[in-house]
Amino acid sequence: MSIASPPVPAPAADPGTTPDIEALQRHFDDTIAAEHRIEPRDWMPDGYRRTLVRQIAQHAHSEIIGMQPEGDWLLSAPSLRRKAILLAKVQDEAGHGLYLYSAAETLGADRADLTDKLIEGRQKYSSIFNYPTLSYADVGVIGWLVDGAAICNQVPLCRSSYGPYARAMIRICKEESFHQRQGYELLLTMMRGTDEQRAMVQDAVDRWWWPSLMMFGPPDAESPNTAQSMAWGIKRHTNDELRQRYVDMTVPQAEFLGVTLPDPELSLDPETGRHRFGAIDWSELKRVISGEGAMNRLRLARRRAARDDNAWVTEAATAYAEKHAAEKRA
Amino acid sequence: MSEMTAEGGHGAVPLSGVPVQPEPTVSRRDWPLYEVFVRGKRGLNHVHVGSLHAPDAEMAVHAARDLYTRRNEGVSIWVVRSADVTASSPDEKDPMFAPSGDKVYRHPTFYDIPDDVPHI
Numbered sequence: 001m002s003i004a005s006p007p008v009p010a011p012a013a014d015p016g017t018t019p020d021i022e023a024l025q026r027h028f029d030d031t032i033a034a035e036h037r038i039e040p041r042d043w044m045p046d047g048y049r050r051t052l053v054r055q056i057a058q059h060a061h062s063e064i065i066g067m068q069p070e071g072d073w074l075l076s077a078p079s080l081r082r083k084a085i086l087l088a089k090v091q092d093e094a095g096h097g098l099y100l101y102s103a104a105e106t107l108g109a110d111r112a113d114l115t116d117k118l119i120e121g122r123q124k125y126s127s128i129f130n131y132p133t134l135s136y137a138d139v140g141v142i143g144w145l146v147d148g149a150a151i152c153n154q155v156p157l158c159r160s161s162y163g164p165y166a167r168a169m170i171r172i173c174k175e176e177s178f179h180q181r182q183g184y185e186l187l188l189t190m191m192r193g194t195d196e197q198r199a200m201v202q203d204a205v206d207r208w209w210w211p212s213l214m215m216f217g218p219p220d221a222e223s224p225n226t227a228q229s230m231a232w233g234i235k236r237h238t239n240d241e242l243r244q245r246y247v248d249m250t251v252p253q254a255e256f257l258g259v260t261l262p263d264p265e266l267s268l269d270p271e272t273g274r275h276r277f278g279a280i281d282w283s284e285l286k287r288v289i290s291g292e293g294a295m296n297r298l299r300l301a302r303r304r305a306a307r308d309d310n311a312w313v314t315e316a317a318t319a320y321a322e323k324h325a326a327e328k329r330a
Numbered sequence: 331m332s333e334m335t336a337e338g339g340h341g342a343v344p345l346s347g348v349p350v351q352p353e354p355t356v357s358r359r360d361w362p363l364y365e366v367f368v369r370g371k372r373g374l375n376h377v378h379v380g381s382l383h384a385p386d387a388e389m390a391v392h393a394a395r396d397l398y399t400r401r402n403e404g405v406s407i408w409v410v411r412s413a414d415v416t417a418s419s420p421d422e423k424d425p426m427f428a429p430s431g432d433k434v435y436r437h438p439t440f441y442d443i444p445d446d447v448p449h450i
C-alpha cells in the first residue's frame with residue numbers, strides 16, 4: 001500500500017470480527033488532544049475526512065484561480081524587474097495549489113476530479129478573486145492586503161492536526177512572505193512617485209480594503225461549523241479573531257504608506273489597544289461568492305479553457321512516455 | 331445562502347452543498363502518482379516533500395524540480411511511484427515496533443559511568 005493512498009477506513013481486524021470503531025475513535029481523539037498529527041493512513045472519522053477534503057480542495061482552487069487577477073498584468077508590467085517578480089509570484093500560487101491538491105489526494109481525492117468540480121462550479125474558490133484588477137497599483141495592493149490576509153489565515157494552519165495539510169502550509173507560508181513584501185515595496189515606490197501614482201494606490205486601497213476583510217468569513221455568530229473544526233484542530237482561530245488581528249497589523253502599515261483605509265469608523269481603542277472598525281456589508285460577499293461578482297464567469301471560463309485547450313499537451317506527454325517506454329523494452 | 335467560513339488561506343468559501351467524494355470524470359488522465367524526495371544540500375538525506383502526477387519518471391523529475399525546488403531547496407531529487415512504496419500499517423503499531431521498545435540497553439544513557447571518566 002502506498003504512503004499516499006487513502007487511509008484504511010477500518011482497522012485490520014481478524015477476519016470475521018467487526019472493527020472496534022469506538023477504540024479507533026478514542027485513539028483519534030487522544031491523538032488530537034495530545035496535539036499530535038493525524039497522518040494519511042490513520043483511521044479518522046468520516047466527517048473529519050470530508051471536512052478536510054472540502055477545505056483543502058477549495059483552498060487549492062483559490063490558489064489556482066488566484067493566479068488570474070494578477071496574471072492579467074504580466075504583459076503590462078512597467079519594467080523587466082516588476083515582470084520577473086510578478087511572474088515568480090503567480091508561479092508560486094500555482095505551486096501552492098499543487099501542494100494542496102497533493103495533500104487532498106492523501107485523503108482519497110483525485111486532483112483531476114477536483115479540477116472538474118471547480119470548473120462545474122460545484123466546489124468554490126475564495127470570493128476575493130472575483131474582483132477585477134483595474135490598475136498596476138492593484139498588483140501591489142493584492143500583495144499587501146490579500147496576501148497579508150491570507151498569511152493571517154494560513155499561519156495558524158501550519159499547526160493543523162492533519163499532517164500533510166500542515167506541512168503544505170509551512171511551505172506556503174514561507175513563500176507568502178515574499179508575496180506581501182513585493183506588494184508593499186511596489187506601493188512604497190508608487191507613493192514616492194507622482195500625484196497620479198499616489199491616486200492610483202489610494203483608489204486600489206479603496207476597492208480592496210473591504211473585500212480583504214470579508215476574506216475572513218462571516219461573523220462568529222453566523223459560523224456554527226467553526227466549533228467542530230476547532231475541536232478537530234483544522235481551524236485554529238475564529239473568523240472574527242483573525243479579522244481583528246489582520247486589522248491591527250494592517251493599520252500601521254497603511255499609515256506608513258500614507259494611504260487612508262476607507263472606513264470612517266476605524267479607530268484605535270486605547271483601552272484594548274485594538275482597532276474598532278465599521279460594519280461589513282455581508283450581502284456583497286454573498287452576491288460575489290454566488291456568482292454575481294464582476295469576474296466569476298471569466299475566471300471559470302479561463303480555467304476551463306486551460307484544461308480543455310491544453311489537453312493536447314498532456315496527450316503529447318503521454319504519447320512521449322509511451323514511446324520511450326517502448327524503446328526501452330525493445 | 332449556505333454557510334461560509336474562511337476555510338483555507340484565501341478566505342471565505344461556502345461549506346454546504348460542496349461534493350467531496352471522487353467521481354469519474356472526463357479529464358482524468360490516469361498518470362501515475364509519484365512521491366517526491368529532495369536532498370536539501372550535500373550531506374543531508376533525501377526527505378519526502380509531496381507528490382505529483384506525471385506520465386513517466388523522467389517527466390516526474392522535471393515537474394518536481396519546478397514544483398518543489400523553486401528557491402534552491404534541493405541539490406538532488408528522487409521520485410518513486412507511490413504504488414511501489416511498501417509501508418507498515420498503522421494498525422501494526424504495537425507489534426511492529428514493540429521489539430525495539432524494551433531494549434533500553436541499546437541506548438548510551440542505559441550505562442552508568444562515573445562523572446570523572448573523561449571523553450565518554
Ligand SMILES: [Fe+2]
Pocket residue numbers: 063092093096150172176
Ligand atoms: Fe498562495
Ligand SMILES: [Fe+2]
Pocket residue numbers: 093147150176179
Ligand atoms: Fe500568495
